[in-house]
Structure formats: C-alpha cells, structure tokens
Amino acid sequence: EAGVVQSPRYKIIEKKxxxxxxxxxxxxxxxxxxxxxxxxxGPELLIRYENEEAVDDSQLPKDRFSAERLKGxxxxxxxxxxxxGDSAVYLCASSPYDRGGAYNEQFFGPGTRLTVL
Amino acid sequence: TQLLEQSPQFLSIQEGENLTxxxxxxxxxxxxxxxxxxxxxxxxxxxxxxxxxxxxKLKRLTFQFGDARKDSSLHITAAQxxxxxxxxxAGRGSTLGRLYFGRGTQLTVWP
Numbered sequence: 001e002a003g004v005v006q007s008p009r010y011k012i013i014e015k016k017x018x019x020x021x022x023x024x025x026x027x028x029x030x031x032x033x034x035x036x037x038x039x040x041x042g043p044e045l046l047i048r049y050e051n052e053e054a055v056d057d058s059q060l061p062k063d064r065f066s067a068e069r070l071k072g073x074x075x076x077x078x079x080x081x082x083x084x085g086d087s088a089v090y091l092c093a094s095s096p097y098d099r100g101g102a103y104n105e106q107f108f109g110p111g112t113r114l115t116v117l
Numbered sequence: 118t119q120l121l122e123q124s125p126q127f128l129s130i131q132e133g134e135n136l137t138x139x140x141x142x143x144x145x146x147x148x149x150x151x152x153x154x155x156x157x158x159x160x161x162x163x164x165x166x167x168x169x170x171x172x173x174k175l176k177r178l179t180f181q182f183g184d185a186r187k188d189s190s191l192h193i194t195a196a197q198x199x200x201x202x203x204x205x206x207a208g209r210g211s212t213l214g215r216l217y218f219g220r221g222t223q224l225t226v227w228p
Contacts, residue, residue, distance in 0.1 A: 040221075041220055041221075042205050042220050045215055056213045091159050102147055102148035102167045105162050105165075108158075108161070
C-alpha cells in the first residue's frame with residue numbers, strides 16, 4: 001500500500017513569490033494534516049481536515065497561508081507571498097478518522113523542504 | 118512555547134550502550150506517543166501510552182508514561198547503529214485532540 005505522497009520534495013524560491021505544496025493521503029484516510037517543522041524543532045500543526053472540512057485551522061497564518069481539500073482526498077497548501085522565515089519542512093500526514101482517540105496513528109509523508117532566498 | 122520538553126537534545130553513544138530520553142511537561146495529556154524520524158522522512162509512530170504508570174516494551178525499547186500523565190521516558194538497551202534517528206514525543210491535548218510535539222532528541226549510535 002502506498003504511503004502519503006508529497007510533492008515537490010524540494011523547493012527553492014525568492015521571497016515574495018508564491019509557492020504551493022501538494023499532498024495525496026493514504027487511500028481511505030478521512031483525516032489529513034499539514035504540519036510545519038522548523039530545523040531542530042518538532043512538527044507543529046497548521047491545519048487538520050476531516051474529509052473536506054477544516055476542523056482545526058487556528059494555527060494557520062491566514063494572512064499568507066491557505067489550504068484546500070476540495071474533494072476530501074488530496075490537498076494543497078499555498079503560501080503567498082513567501083517570507084524568509086517560511087523556510088522549513090512542510091509535512092503532510094493522514095489517519096483513517098481522527099475522533100480524538102488516544103490510539104489514533106498519523107502516517108506522515110516525507111515532507112517538502114522549502115528554502116526562501 | 119514548547120508544551121513538551123525533551124532531554125537531552127543530542128545524544129552520541131557507542132553501540133551496545135544503554136540510554137534514556139526524557140519528555141516532560143506541566144500539562145496533562147490524554148495519551149502520549151513516541152515517533153522516530155530519519156533524515157528526509159516523516160516521523161513514524163513507535164508506541165502510544167495512555168494510562169498513568171503504563172510501561173510498554175518494543176524489543177530493546179521500553180516506554181513509560183508518568184503516573185500523572187505529564188511525562189514519559191524512552192529507554193533503549195544495547196543501542197545499535199540502526200537506532201540512530203530523531204526521537205520525538207507527542208502529547209494529545211484537550212484542544213480538538215491536537216497532537217503537540219516536543220523538539221526531539223537526536224540520537225547517534227556509532228559502531
């Protein structure tokens with residue numbers, strides 16, 4: 001079974017440019033997460049979807065970040081315009097259905113490493 | 118602000134040695150998970166602990182959840198080079214069941 005797929009794996013852009021990341025979760029997984037991981041830090045949640053609905057997006061900087069999961073399957077995270085401080089790894093994860101249960105397991109993709117110059 | 122503090126941040130040991138990694142918080146979590154992350158990859162779940170005082174073993178790895186469900190430890194016996202990686206603890210909080218990750222412990226095991 002294929003894991004979580006993310007593309008691109010690496011992206012280098014100049015500041016003020018837009019950038020988009022794509023994620024395809026594990027087939028059948030209703031819950032999709034986007035995390036930000038800075039160097040030397042653990043992942044931090046940006047947004048969580050249950051099917052098409054964003055159920056937890058309070059940590060998404062909405063002035064420049066946006067996300068969508070139109071058909072409840074794959075998702076896109078966009079930054080416009082990018083800033084130097086956005087350089088980080090953007091991780092996508094999925095789980096069958098996150099009901100808040102203790103044993104919920106999140107399956108992570110390899111991430112997209114963004115460098116903003 | 119880090120809800121979960123991990124120590125040490127870096128650990129470099131020889132093959133065969135034992136080690137313990139700590140994960141501490143002032144907050145209570147309904148459950149705590151340990152993940153391992155290798156370079157260029159996403160974290161992979163190792164274990165979930167739920168009950169205060171719970172101990173789980175995964176081959177040479179022993180995980181313990183504190184009685185008050187605020188802290189946890191990971192002990193590795195006879196470390197091997199294949200254990201090298203970033204070990205992350207993550208607590209499930211009360212806000213929408215959000216998972217909060219610690220900063221991680223970078224373990225390097227030399228042959």
